[in-house]
Amino acid sequence: MEKRIRVLVAKPGLDGHDRGAKVVARALRDAGFEVIYTGLRQTPELITEAALQEDVNVIALSLLSGAHNTIFPKVLELMKAKKMDDVLLIGGGVIPDADIPGLKAAGVAEVFTPGTPTSDIIEFIKANVK
Amino acid sequence: MDIVQELLAGSPRALSRAITAIENEYEEAFSIMQKLYPHTGKAHVIGITGPPGAGKSTLTDKLAKKYRENGKTVGIIAVDPTSPFSGGAILGDRIRMNELTMDPGVFIRSMGTRGSLGGLSLKTSDAAKIMDAAGKEIIFIETVGVGQSEVDIVKAADTTIVVLVPGLGDDIQAIKAGILEIGDLFVINKADRDGVERLNTELEMMLDLNQNKVKWRPAVNRTIASRGVGIDELMEKIEEHRTYLQESGELALRRTQRTRDELLALLEEQISRRVTEKMRASGELDFLVASIEQRRQDPYSVVAALLDAYLI
Structure with a gap:
């Protein structure tokens, strides 16, 4: 059986809706990925621990609250501590x-802003997954 | 240290990687299972099955917390359906179990069915064995939301819990073959809804008609999992069933049957894999297909000849 790409889709922080995250999750499913969806209001600790247990290839964070400059570096730091370098x-x-x-300089592979076709995200993942 | 040693030493990352290896059938999968097998057979495996939306994930979450309070380590495998069209899946059971994620005594893994139709994936049993070897004492396997005939869970679990909710059908549903035959315990979840008395009566009647489960009469439990109602009682029933399995000898019987089934399935899989690999590599496969298509040979004689060539 070929390797199946696994993606954890998570919504860290306090913003209260996940329509965008669900649209992305659905598009990734239709691209043949296994999407682990963890829902709203997740902490960086919880996201990285879930990603480790699920052995995902990609963590995809959706953020609308403006907390990105705090949350992404925190997630990266925890990923490093858990040796999730791949x-x-x-x-x-x-x-x-x-x-x-x-x-990006801190280590986020790519950032997709509103209006990005979901196909761009899928192509990016396929091209860059380790 | 290799992955097996790390896993046995308690590394969650090694546990996670080992499950991926068997799920994707990586080359090392066979040797991982070989080395882990002697460390399996200790956990109690609890299957949770029932229709979509019955509350299986929430119930699993609450039961897992209860076992944690009692000092047991817990593994959870949550299975969701894989799309037959894209091969993708949304695995969403963790949403109900987020509080367990940070507990180092709990390991949760989501799996897609990947084409398997019995309510589990082909590798679910192996994943449970890996968790068992990693020292998880109680392992929950939550099936996909099932209809009537997805009953593979009985082959993987020691105690099977069928979760139902009021208002899904009339009493003839309760006497049909299928998932209602496999419950060691029944749960009516969302028991604050209309129709709970009727469903309870129908289930009791159905269970009274069972001729073949005379030694263990499955109990019907009521829960409201979202509010934690009825969970203590359900855990007591699970433990009662576990004691029954041990004392009656039923556990040994079931495990013998399971070992036999697994051995035969593995043998079948490996024979088929080895023979096909050789046929592909030599080009024999294409040659035989062409010759059968042109009616120069028939598939039955070809298979008989192949078995003689490769197995004797």
């Missing part, structure tokens, strides 16, 4: 263009 971290949601270079 896991891709990507993000999406309401993230100002000006913040994206900083997030």
Whole structure:
């Protein structure tokens, strides 16, 4: 059996709706990925621990609250501590263009802002998954 | 240290990686299972099955917490359906179990069915064995939301719990063959809804008609899992069933049967794999297919000849 790409889709922080995350989850499912969906209001600790237990290839975070500059580095730090160096971290949601270079420099593989076709996300994952 | 030693030493990452290896049938999967097998057979495996939306995940979450309070380590395998069209899946059972994620005494793994139709995936039993070897004392296997005939869980679990909710059908549903035959325990969840008395009566009547389960009469339990109602009582019943299995010798019987089934399935799988690999590599497969298609040979004689060639 060929390797099946597993993606954890999570919503860290306090913002209260996950329509965007669900649309992405559904698109990834239709692309043949196994999507582990953990729901709203997750802590970075919980996200990385779930990702470890599920042995995912990708962690995809959806953030609308403006907390991205705090949460992404925290998740990266925990991933490093758990030696999850072969896991891709990507993000999406309401993230100002000006913040994206900083997030990428910190280790976020890619950031997808509103209006991105889901096919771009799928292609990115297929091309970059380790 | 290799993955097996790390797993036996308690590394969650090694546990996680081992499950991936068997699920994706990586080359090392066979040797991982070989080395882990002597460490299996200790856990009590509890199957949770029932229709979609009956509350299986919430019930599993509450029962797992209860076992944790009693000092037991817990493994949970939550199975959700794989799309037959894309091969993808949304595995969403963890949503109800988030509080357990940070407990180091609990390990949760979601699995897609990947084409298997019995309510589990082909590798679910192996995943449970891996958790068993990793020292999890209680292992919950939550099936996909089942209809009537997905009953593979009985082959994997020591205690099977069928979860139902009021209002799904009339009393003839309760006497049909299928999932209602496999329960060691029954749960009516969402028991604050209308129709609970009727469902309870129907289940009791159905159970009274069972001729073949004379030694263990499954109990019907009521729960409201979202509020934690009835969980203590359900856990007591599970423990009662576990004691019954041990004292009656039923556990030994079931495990003998399971060992036999697993051995035969593994043998079948490996014979088929080895023979097909050789046929593919030599080009014999394409040659034989063409010759059968042109009616120069028939498939029955071809298979007989192949078995003579490869197995004797």
